[in-house]
Amino acid sequence: MTSAAATTSMPPDWARTLTDPQAFQHEQEKLSHVWTFLGLARDVANDGDWFRATLATRSVFVQRFGSDLKAFENRCAHRFFPLRTADKGNGPIVCGFHHWRYGSQGRAVGIPMCKELFGVIPRELDARLKPVEIELCGSFIFGRFPSPDATESLAEFLAESFPILEAMSETTAVPQYLTREVRANWRLCYHTSVEDYHIVAIHPSTFGKGGYLKREAIGYLRFGIHNAYFTTSDPEALTKMAAECQAGNWVSVNYRVFHVFPNLAVAHFRSDAQYWFILVLQYSAVTTDRSVMRAWIYPAPFAANHVWHDRWTRPFTTLSRKLGVRYYVSKVLKEDNDACEQLQSVAHQVHEPPILGGLEERMAWFEEAYAKIVLPGTRKTSEP
Numbered sequence: 001m002t003s004a005a006a007t008t009s010m011p012p013d014w015a016r017t018l019t020d021p022q023a024f025q026h027e028q029e030k031l032s033h034v035w036t037f038l039g040l041a042r043d044v045a046n047d048g049d050w051f052r053a054t055l056a057t058r059s060v061f062v063q064r065f066g067s068d069l070k071a072f073e074n075r076c077a078h079r080f081f082p083l084r085t086a087d088k089g090n091g092p093i094v095c096g097f098h099h100w101r102y103g104s105q106g107r108a109v110g111i112p113m114c115k116e117l118f119g120v121i122p123r124e125l126d127a128r129l130k131p132v133e134i135e136l137c138g139s140f141i142f143g144r145f146p147s148p149d150a151t152e153s154l155a156e157f158l159a160e161s162f163p164i165l166e167a168m169s170e171t172t173a174v175p176q177y178l179t180r181e182v183r184a185n186w187r188l189c190y191h192t193s194v195e196d197y198h199i200v201a202i203h204p205s206t207f208g209k210g211g212y213l214k215r216e217a218i219g220y221l222r223f224g225i226h227n228a229y230f231t232t233s234d235p236e237a238l239t240k241m242a243a244e245c246q247a248g249n250w251v252s253v254n255y256r257v258f259h260v261f262p263n264l265a266v267a268h269f270r271s272d273a274q275y276w277f278i279l280v281l282q283y284s285a286v287t288t289d290r291s292v293m294r295a296w297i298y299p300a301p302f303a304a305n306h307v308w309h310d311r312w313t314r315p316f317t318t319l320s321r322k323l324g325v326r327y328y329v330s331k332v333l334k335e336d337n338d339a340c341e342q343l344q345s346v347a348h349q350v351h352e353p354p355i356l357g358g359l360e361e362r363m364a365w366f367e368e369a370y371a372k373i374v375l376p377g378t379r380k381t382s383e384p
């Protein structure tokens with residue numbers, strides 16, 4: 001660990017995808033084959049349940065068929081009408097444009113007037129939806145578009161964080177949900193969530209009240225292509241937490257946040273006393289200069305060292321705590337989002353790498369992962 005400046009090998013044209021649609025499209029094509037958080041299993045708990053999500057700008061949906069979960073690109077094979085036009089629901093896959101009906105394998109199994117109009121029966125037409133591969137880490141559903149190179153399992157991808165995120169995801173509570181459109185590139189949004197230098201200037205009434213963090217008192221850790229922030233400098237803390245989560249005996253002790261490439265953050269934070277919460281936060285790309293923030297908040301599913309009288313007072317404080325946490329998280333995220341919109345307004349003027357300091361080390365790590373996945377072949381594909 002060091003308090004020296006973070007080294008970065010970000011190329012001078014790192015900001016090109018923030019304004020150039022062609023470079024952005026290349027980036028998103030690469031990211032479409034990377035495991036990406038789609039949503040929570042609780043939203044597809046019953047047969048026929050489905051929810052819509054975004055995977056590298058493409059609309060997709062996840063649906064339960066009995067004991068199976070399946071996911072498909074959200075466009076009909078006939079004339080590409082979106083099959084799901086709401087955020088969630090329940091029912092068979094029937095297109096709203098001409099009533100083509102799809103089975104659990106994504107094949108069109110019911111086509112009105114098929115023989116008369118297409119000259120064949122549906123099986124012979126063999127029209128199919130584009131499948132999305134999905135895997136679960138506890139209740140977190142991740143997906144990617146298939147590719148011959150995308151062979152890593154979700155467990156391999158998440159590395160040491162797998163048992164931790166699995167444990168963090170398991171809750172019976174109904175999460176509070178926040179969403180917002182941000183008029184900024186997704187990467188600017190993610191940068192802001194992955195560095196700890198801006199808190200004094202951007203969050204003066206909350207996080208930043210205590211002043212700048214002491215770099216040597218906190219731990220920045222890496223696992224796979226991802227990273228984490230722990231409010232402990234114990235280098236073994238990640239391994240210990242993984243083992244304890246696996247054994248089911250991890251106890252909430254301090255603030256920890258996991259940043260999973262490309263666009264997910266899962267934080268474990270305290271509201272007051274020993275009340276701990278989980279925040280699942282994602283910034284999904286829409287266009288070069290537009291993103292969607294989605295956030296879920298729920299009580300942490302871990303034991304904590306509560307005071308003895310807690311079980312008497314808790315029923316009276318739960319609702320106000322719930323509202324308070326929602327207000328606090330929403331305020332902090334709005335402050336971040338506003339800063340990103342300011343950054344986006346000058347993105348076209350940026351033609352050199354940033355100067356990163358010790359509290360921005362994880363941003364440099366994120367950019368290393370980004371370069372590894374997105375940059376190969378950039379010039380060939382994005383130049384006319």
Ligand code: FES
Nearest residue numbers: 076078079095098
């Ligand atoms: S576009 Fe879906 S049935 Fe025609």
Ligand SMILES: [Fe+2]
Nearest residue numbers: 192202203336
């Ligand atoms: Fe922030």
